[in-house]
Amino acid sequence: MREQLEQLRNGALQAVATASSVEQLQDIRISMLGRKGELTALMKGLGSLSATERPIVGQLVNTVRDEIESALGAAIASAQEKVIAARLQSERIDTSLPGRRPQKGTKHPVSLVIEEICSIFSGLGFAVAEGPEIEHDWYNFEALNFPPEHPARDMQDTFFVENDMLLRTHTSPVQIRTMLKQKPPVRIIAPGTVYRCDSDATHSPMFHQIEGLMVDTKVTFGDLKGILTVFTNQLFGQKTGVRLRPSYFPFTEPSAEVDIACVICGGKGCRVCKNSGWLEILGAGMVDPEVYRHVQYDPENISGFAFGMGIERIAMLKYGISDMRLLFENDVRFLRQF
Amino acid sequence: MNVTYNWLKEFVDFDETPDELAELLTMLGLEVEAMAKLGAGLDDVVVALVEEKRPHPNADKLSICRVNNGKDVLNVVCGAQNFKQGDTVALAQIGAVLPGDFKIKKSKIRGEDSCGMLCSEKELGLAEESAGIMVLPPSLAPIGTPVFSALGLKDTVFEIGLTPNRSDCLSVIGIARDIAAKLNLKLRYPQCTIVEGPEKVESIIGVTIEDPDLCPRYAARYISGCTIAPSPEWLVKRLNAIDMRSINNVVDITNLIMMESGQPLHAFDCLRLSGQRIVVRTAADGEQFTTLDNQQRVLTPADLVICDAERPVALAGVMGGLNSEIESTTTSILLESAFFKPAAVRKTSKRLGLHTESSHRFERGIDIEGVGRALDRAASLIVELAGGVLAEGCIDIYPGKSDRKAIIFRPEKANELIGIDLDRDVIIDILTRLECRVSPCADGSVAVIPPHYRIDLEREIDLIEEIARLNGYDKILATMPIARVISDRPTRHQETEKRVRDLLVNNGMTEIINFSFTAPDAAGKLLLNDDDPRRIAIKLANPLVDEQSVMRTTLLPGLLETTAKNMNFRSLDLKLFEMRRVYFPGDGEDMPREPLCIVGAITGSRDGDGWSRPNEPVDFFDAKGIVETVLDVLDIGGVSWVVENTDPYYHPGKSCRVFAGREQVGSVGELHPLVQKNFEIEKPVFCFELNFEKLVKLSRTKKTILAPSRFPDSARDIAMLIPEELAAVKILECIRAEKSKEIEHVQIFDVYRGKGVPDGYKSIAVRIRYRSFERTLAEEEIASLHKKIVTNLIDKLKVTVR
Known part of the structure; x- marks a missing residue:
């Protein structure tokens, strides 16, 4: 029986060594170790052995079976590896071809800048407010302390529509509408479309502004400077220099033009800042008592500031756009870059 | 307002250079918008004496001069003839830069050294034409003096952008007065003697x-x-x-x-x-x-x-x-x-x-x-x-002559509002420097009578501004306000707007912004009916041009013009949208209505020119799919599609209106060929419109979320022939009408016309997935339910199951 086992073992190992596929190896396993396999049959014959021989031969059978099992296992593993290696080799693709991308759309730069500014101010506790674009003269001018026939109205060339209405020339009427609706404290930011009848390389008859208004007790001009410094630093990067200089708007006093250190040249002087090192980006000031009078606020108890800026101007500075008209030509070759 | 440096100096003795003065004026609120320095860069052109003049040995028309500039006697070769030995002339020395960026260098002219140039008026930018060099009056100025200073031409012109409140500065004296006040100097008013x-x-x-x-x-x-x-x-x-x-x-x-x-x-x-x-x-x-x-x-x-x-x-x-x-x-x-x-x-x-x-x-x-x-x-x-x-x-x-009234002014109020801490005396000094008459009141305030020329100073706040201005805005410290907490969550309208814009952009669409005003015939180009409310637009009383003379009632014309314009630039695969207001007149006294609308247009190939997929053109269903996604994301309920009575600018056979319940919330369709022609668009365009205001109202904010079933599903397909005119949606509706909880999903997965399908018919294949939330469905249950559905389709819709 020993010789028989030896023969069987050698035959099996030989077969494993010469097998060339996983399938052949599986067949060998069945023919040897399967229910009707040769080794199994041999094991069944153990019963006919004597009590002393049985454990010895039994152990031998086990050894032979383990040997065949392990040879088969190794061979199958290696055959599988080869199969996988061959598959991987055959499935090679040219990964340098471009990927299949979901199409990317883009927001208009005006929308992008509005979103960014609103998000900065929302972090400072300002809510977004809106108002009509077709406005009454009273909200657009009178309540903002532009009396009729006042030369300050020349600062804003106005489009008129019927019924003593006009296309708002600034987002400032939203200040009035907000203050008429609520009592202080007020903290709003109002983005919107505005219109002036003026059209050339630097003026568009339609453009966008963002208005800000804060009214509370003891708000100071220094606070205005603080808020605008934080804002410009967030919008244009840390430590953008900010300069306030005296100016005039009928609805604020004291009023200021706000300049930032030129973002193009860093304040050294270049073509964009006309060699001044400064870029004018917004107008601001403390809300004029006359405005409070129109909305029934008492300037003896509260104070506040307002500011307004042109979105297109900021978009042009942020993205280095030299001609405002590009923003409204809607050429996708331009828009898709944002 | 233009003013010159020298002119200002006649009234006030400041030491500032022109550049410093420009900065000072700007920071006073008198913004220097431009500055022109007369004779800039010409300091090296000096008054000089021609000590000797002799002919050039190697050139007939040139002469060699020995020219004294006060320090040296230089050799200068000159071609002009209109001067003689002993004349005073304008010498451009080495290093001078003449107008036109003409740099003077040491040179050799026909073998003779020339250390400068004798200038003509033209060369100095003083005249359009000049014959010969400039011969100066002999006693004009000591030799070596810059010529522009000697001629009194050295000056700086400031172009000041005045704000409308500062009428007092529409004069040289007015500006000088502000400089004097700022620098605490005395102003010299001009004297005149009347004889x-x-x-x-x-x-x-x-x-x-x-x-x-x-x-x-x-x-x-x-x-x-x-x-x-x-x-x-x-x-x-x-x-x-x-x-x-x-x-x-x-x-x-x-x-x-x-x-x-x-x-x-x-x-x-x-x-x-x-x-x-x-x-x-x-x-x-x-x-x-x-x-x-x-x-x-x-x-x-x-x-x-x-x-x-x-x-x-x-x-x-x-x-x-x-x-x-x-x-x-x-x-x-x-x-x-x-x-x-x-x-x-x-x-x-x-x-x-x-x-x-x-x-x-x-x-x-x-x-x-x-x-x-x-x-x-x-x-x-x-x-x-x-x-x-x-x-x-x-x-x-002058019958109505009257005295100006005093303004009651509280110095502490100025400090408080500006956020500074100036002494009362400093504040009063500032007002006095502005030529205000200041007298103290018993309660600590002061009575201020502003000078008559400052008509803009009428109220306390006007004086507060003057304090801030004269003291300097740069001296105000930036502080952060102490504020009360306010709830500032964006409104539903604002949140939805951002959501839809994000959604469209994330679906490959490019946002455009067109002007809110358009041409009066825009409605006509869309073939709108005469009684269409979109034909009644708000007109501008003073438009810049006719093409921008009415407020738009629909965003489509702008979108289509943009489409055409981009196609002209060979951008043929377009997915554009605009999300802006349109404008309708109000009823009677009411304000005009300004609802927010959304329009989109797609055209060209679906995936762009790629290597991996067939280059198919977009069609109606791409546009419809975008609309479906928007409605889905906003969770609009009861959506239905109606093919009848679509707007005249759509292809009548390839368009529909979309409803949420009974409200029409939008439409989608291929552009009518005539409208396409009106806008000079060469290829088919598929458009959609959505009424944003209605969407916001109908958008459901509460969602019920179900845990997924843990039981296996079973799918059954039905392929059927139906007449062309039967809308596919009817099949889906018929299946859903069964209202069985076990129908998890119904999907049309094939629509086929051609071989094996008779003319006037289409073949539709539907897959129904059955699944229960409670148990594994038995084969017989599914078979019986499916059979019922098929029978319904055959009975109610007369389909032929293949």
């Missing part, structure tokens, strides 16, 4: 103001026997420096004094005035008048005119008349200095489109108390430069 003749002014001319409301003050002087001539050079230069043209001595003086004092003046040829009278009155309706610029003007009763006994001779505060203009033969002059009501001047000037230096000042308000002083100053200068005799006395009609 009057024996003739009394009242005996020559009488003045009547018929409308003292529009003309609160009118003053005049009379000068006889003067000679009209060109102005002296200093006057011409001064006016030229600020871009004013010299006319003649008298007119130039009126302009000079206007620029100096801010008071517009007008000189009439007195002999051309009829009846020795001046009447200030409003014009008759339709009255005609020819202004100095030779334009015939038709007047209205709102216009104030200065008349002689018979006719208008000037448009008050705006422009004089041709009929009384100063001419070369004029000998007697009536000089007018007046105050006209700002609003009246503004009205006339605006209506006639006639904006002058004079109207600009009157509109903004001049100093009514300065009327007499400017008149005297101009009159004395006329006598000085044009000769003649000044009549005795001055006509001055």
Whole structure:
């Protein structure tokens, strides 16, 4: 029986060594170790052995079976590896071809800048407010302390529509509408479309502004400077220099033009800042008592500031756009870059 | 307002350089918008003496000069002939840069060294043409002096952008006054000496103001026997420096004094005035008048005119008349200095489109108390430069003269509002420097009477601004406000707007923004019916151009124009959207409505030109899919699609309206070929429109979320033939009508026409996935349910199951 086992073992190992596929190896396993396999049959014959021989031969059978099992296992593993290696080799693709991308759309730069500014101010506790674009003269001018026939109205060339209405020339009427609706404290930011009848390389008859208004007790001009410094630093990067200089708007006093250190040249002087090192980006000031009078606020108890800026101007500075008209030509070759 | 550095220096002794002064003015709120340095870079062109001049040995037309610049004697080769030894000339030394970026270098000309250049007026930018070099008067200035300084031409012109409140700075003195206040220096007002003749002014001319409301003050002087001539050079230069043209001595003086004092003046040829009278009155309706610029003007009763006994001779505060203009033969002059009501001047000037230096000042308000002083100053200068005799006395009609009221001002209020901490004395000093009269009150406040020329200072807040301004905005520390917490969550409208914009962008669409105004025929191009409400647009009263004359009622025309424009640039694969307001007139007194709308257009190939997928063109279902996604994301319930009565700009067979319940919320379709043609678009375009306002209202904010079933599913397919005119949606509706909880999903997975399908039919394949939330469905259950559905389809819709 020993010789028989030896023969069987050698035959099996030989077969494993010469097998060339996983399938052949599986067949060998069945023919040897399967229910009707040769080794199994041999094991069944153990019963006919004597009590002393049985454990010895039994152990031998086990050894032979383990040997065949392990040879088969190794061979199958290696055959599988080869199969996988061959598959991987055959499935090679040219990964340098471009990927299949979901199409990317883009927001208009005006929308992008509005979103960014609103998000900065929302972090400072300002809510977004809106108002009509077709406005009454009273909200657009009178309540903002532009009396009729006042030369300050020349600062804003106005489009008129019927019924003593006009296309708002600034987002400032939203200040009035907000203050008429609520009592202080007020903290709003109002983005919107505005219109002036003026059209050339630097003026568009339609453009966008963002208005800000804060009214509370003891708000100071220094606070205005603080808020605008934080804002410009967030919008244009840390430590953008900010300069306030005296100016005039009928609805604020004291009023200021706000300049930032030129973002193009860093304040050294270049073509964009006309060699001044400064870029004018917004107008601001403390809300004029006359405005409070129109909305029934008492300037003896509260104070506040307002500011307004042109979105297109900021978009042009942020993205280095030299001609405002590009923003409204809607050429996708331009828009898709944002 | 243009002003020069030297001119300002006549009134105040500051030490600042032109650059420093520009910065100072800007920080005072008198923004220097531009600065021109006359003679900039020409400091190296100096007065020099030609000590020797001899012919060039190697050139007939050149000479070699020994030129003394005060330090050295230099060798200079020169080609000009118009000078001699001993002449004083302008020498451009090595290093000088002449206009046109012409750098002077040491050179060798035909073998002889030349250390500079003798300049002509043209080369120095002083004249258009010049023959030969500039020969200077011998005693002009010590040799070595820069030529521009020696000629008094070295100056800087500041172009100041004045805000409308600062009418007091529409004059050189006004600006000098602010500089003096800022630097705490003394202002020198110009002095004038009046020498009057024996003739009394009242005996020559009488003045009547018929409308003292529009003309609160009118003053005049009379000068006889003067000679009209060109102005002296200093006057011409001064006016030229600020871009004013010299006319003649008298007119130039009126302009000079206007620029100096801010008071517009007008000189009439007195002999051309009829009846020795001046009447200030409003014009008759339709009255005609020819202004100095030779334009015939038709007047209205709102216009104030200065008349002689018979006719208008000037448009008050705006422009004089041709009929009384100063001419070369004029000998007697009536000089007018007046105050006209700002609003009246503004009205006339605006209506006639006639904006002058004079109207600009009157509109903004001049100093009514300065009327007499400017008149005297101009009159004395006329006598000085044009000769003649000044009549005795001055006509001055000023019935309403009144004192300015004091403003109660609290220094601590200024500190509090500005956020500074100035001593009371410092604050009072600032006001005093501004020529305010300040007197303390018992309660700690002060009574402030501003100077008469500061008509903008009327309230406490105006004085507070002056404190901030003079003290310097740069001295204010940036602080963060102490604020109360407010709830500031964006409104649902705002949140939804952002959500939809993000969604469209994330689905490959590019956002566009078109102007809100459009052409009046935009509705016509869309083939809208005559009674379509979108044909009633709000019109602009004063449009810039006809193409931008009405407020848009639909975003489509702009979108289609943008599509066409991009296609012209060969951008053929487009996915565009616009999300903006449209405008409809309000009912009666109501405000116009400005609903937010969304439109989109897609055209070209679906995936762009790629290597991996067939390059298929987009179609109706791409557009519809975008709409479905928006409705899905906003969780709009009860969506249905209606093919009837779609808008006329759509292809009637490839469009539908979308409803949420009974409300139409949008539409989608292929553009009608005629509309496509109207907008000059070459290829099919698929559009959609959504009514954003309705979507916001209908969007469900609460969602019920189900845990997924843990039991296995089972899918069954049905392929059927249906007539072309039967909408596929009917099949889905029929299946869903079964309302079985076990139907998890129904999907059309194939639509086929062609081989095996008879004409007029389409084959539709539907997959139904069955699954229960409670148990594993038995095969028989599914079979019976599926059979019921198939039977329903056959019975109700007459489909033929294949």
